[in-house]
Amino acid sequence: MSAIDPSIAEQLAQDLPPADFRRIIETFEDDLGRLAVQLEAAAVAGNWDGYQRAAHSLAGAAAAVGAVPLEKAARVAMDPRSPHPPAVVVPVIRDCAVAALRELAALAARSPGA
Amino acid sequence: MSGATGRVLLVEDTPTQAEVAKAHLRDLGHEIRAVETATEALEVARSWDPDAILLDLELPDFSGLEVLKTLRAEGSETAVIVITANASMNTAVEVMRAGATDFLPKPYPKAKLVFTLQNAMEKRALVIEKRALESELQAARALTSRQGFMGFIGASPAMQAVYRTIENVAASRANIFITGESGTGKELAAEAVHKASPRAGKPFVALNCGAIPRDLLESEIFGHVKGAFTGATETRLGAAKQADGGTLFLDEIGEMPLEMQVKLLRFVQTGSFQPVGGSRPEKVDVRFVCATNRDPLAEVEAGRFREDLYYRLYVVPIELPPLRARGQDVLLIARAFLTQFSREERKRFRSFTPEAEGAILAYPWPGNVRQLQNVVRNVVVLHEGERVEAAMLPATLLRAGPRAAPAPAAIPTAIPTALAEPAMPAAEPAPAAWQPPPEPAPAPSAEPAGIEIMPLAEMERRLILAALDQTGQDVPRAASLLEINPSTIYRKLQSWRGAKQRVTA
Numbered sequence: 001m002s003a004i005d006p007s008i009a010e011q012l013a014q015d016l017p018p019a020d021f022r023r024i025i026e027t028f029e030d031d032l033g034r035l036a037v038q039l040e041a042a043a044v045a046g047n048w049d050g051y052q053r054a055a056h057s058l059a060g061a062a063a064a065v066g067a068v069p070l071e072k073a074a075r076v077a078m079d080p081r082s083p084h085p086p087a088v089v090v091p092v093i094r095d096c097a098v099a100a101l102r103e104l105a106a107l108a109a110r111s112p113g114a
Numbered sequence: 115m116s117g118a119t120g121r122v123l124l125v126e127d128t129p130t131q132a133e134v135a136k137a138h139l140r141d142l143g144h145e146i147r148a149v150e151t152a153t154e155a156l157e158v159a160r161s162w163d164p165d166a167i168l169l170d171l172e173l174p175d176f177s178g179l180e181v182l183k184t185l186r187a188e189g190s191e192t193a194v195i196v197i198t199a200n201a202s203m204n205t206a207v208e209v210m211r212a213g214a215t216d217f218l219p220k221p222y223p224k225a226k227l228v229f230t231l232q233n234a235m236e237k238r239a240l241v242i243e244k245r246a247l248e249s250e251l252q253a254a255r256a257l258t259s260r261q262g263f264m265g266f267i268g269a270s271p272a273m274q275a276v277y278r279t280i281e282n283v284a285a286s287r288a289n290i291f292i293t294g295e296s297g298t299g300k301e302l303a304a305e306a307v308h309k310a311s312p313r314a315g316k317p318f319v320a321l322n323c324g325a326i327p328r329d330l331l332e333s334e335i336f337g338h339v340k341g342a343f344t345g346a347t348e349t350r351l352g353a354a355k356q357a358d359g360g361t362l363f364l365d366e367i368g369e370m371p372l373e374m375q376v377k378l379l380r381f382v383q384t385g386s387f388q389p390v391g392g393s394r395p396e397k398v399d400v401r402f403v404c405a406t407n408r409d410p411l412a413e414v415e416a417g418r419f420r421e422d423l424y425y426r427l428y429v430v431p432i433e434l435p436p437l438r439a440r441g442q443d444v445l446l447i448a449r450a451f452l453t454q455f456s457r458e459e460r461k462r463f464r465s466f467t468p469e470a471e472g473a474i475l476a477y478p479w480p481g482n483v484r485q486l487q488n489v490v491r492n493v494v495v496l497h498e499g500e501r502v503e504a505a506m507l508p509a510t511l512l513r514a515g516p517r518a519a520p521a522p523a524a525i526p527t528a529i530p531t532a533l534a535e536p537a538m539p540a541a542e543p544a545p546a547a548w549q550p551p552p553e554p555a556p557a558p559s560a561e562p563a564g565i566e567i568m569p570l571a572e573m574e575r576r577l578i579l580a581a582l583d584q585t586g587q588d589v590p591r592a593a594s595l596l597e598i599n600p601s602t603i604y605r606k607l608q609s610w611r612g613a614k615q616r617v618t619a
Contacts, residue, residue, distance in 0.1 A: 020137040027133040
């Protein structure tokens, strides 16, 4: 399964100048780095509010660039009724994030003007 | 799409989402500000008055829905497009009920965002245009229906009586005597009498007896012939001749010196007068309309106004009520001024908030319509936005408690109200912007420290001289600062000079 939804990410790449598209990917990368740290720290500390907030922001960032599997995993983390503990969800999120970044970078490299 | 540009506030706490939105909007020409919290969103929405807000629902401090509800409760008409991920139909219904202009699920392509934003901004522009048209229509109706009459705005019973009197007497030749506090519209009433009369096609000549030096008054009214006195290098027609066939309005008739009153009486009785330095009388057909802010009968009793002249002029009295006795009229007038001044100053103000209207209603308006006019113009000039907030009004209005029950329409007091008000405490620095006069002096125990207590007349003298100093001896500007007629300053200066001469004589 692809780490990004091409209909969303490619639409972005088509709609925007390459520089803007690259800036969005860089912003997404920054968001992922910061939010992944916050998510893991909150999980370790048992800080449920912090864990949910970080997961919410991750879901939003992922949705913006079409990283659908990452968004779904983050929403599992956000859901208080979810049966999956952080120890299970956080590694999944990490893997989805890495895959999404890799595919986005490839898309950016293919976009005109790259 | 019209391609109209405007101010867009982006409320989004996720940097990637914010970056996507900004990238989509970048080439549309809008001025964009971005914030990340609900608190910041409210602050910027209030201070910057954006045309549209792109509002995320899930924000770190509180929800975007609360932001939307708060803004709508405050009367904001900004277009709000709610943007959120994984939104349900219930959420969409809820935000639309709360006053959202539109709803946009994430993720969205650029075309959809642009289309939605443009639609929302056009919808908002139509709302504003509709409101402006309604306001203008209301003002126009006020001028043609019983919400207004011949330039007056007001639907109160007191003003209905004024309109009826003007209509009933306009066609007759009877002289009119208008009384009312400063700023109640005495000249407007005089003009209304003239316009509603068969003399409407002839001149309406207004003369302020209090603003003309005593020595020149006769010449101003009756004219003079060349060489009549030093400086009379040309024969000059007076107001009486200029008003032939029409209406002669003598404002502040109570300020006319007694010796001049004798000459006016003869003119009123015979319709003829003799220009200064002239050798033969001239006859004209003039209708007299006079006005004063004093109690004319009290002036007669005090010997300052001739009784015979009083009875010649005081044929049909028209008493103009003070603004504080006109109930909701104050809001009709304030709204009409707001529409007028917003158009003149190219501002976007359309209405007052309920709090601002409450403050306007509660204030007693000692300077009447003229003071209200100054306050509204001041607000329009100094502020931005679509609605006048209470905080934009001068502090004195906000400090004023609920006003007393409307005073019965009584003969006005002998002292002009603006001067009867206490002066600005000396301890307070002069405000940069115009401020209405303060409320009547509080009880001694409530007085702020540092106010030098002195006779009111002395305080009045100091204040007038200070205003003259501040304006470089420019009497009209000083009068404007003090919210009194320039003639009042001339009169005071004359009386002080007279007192000084008597002391030194």
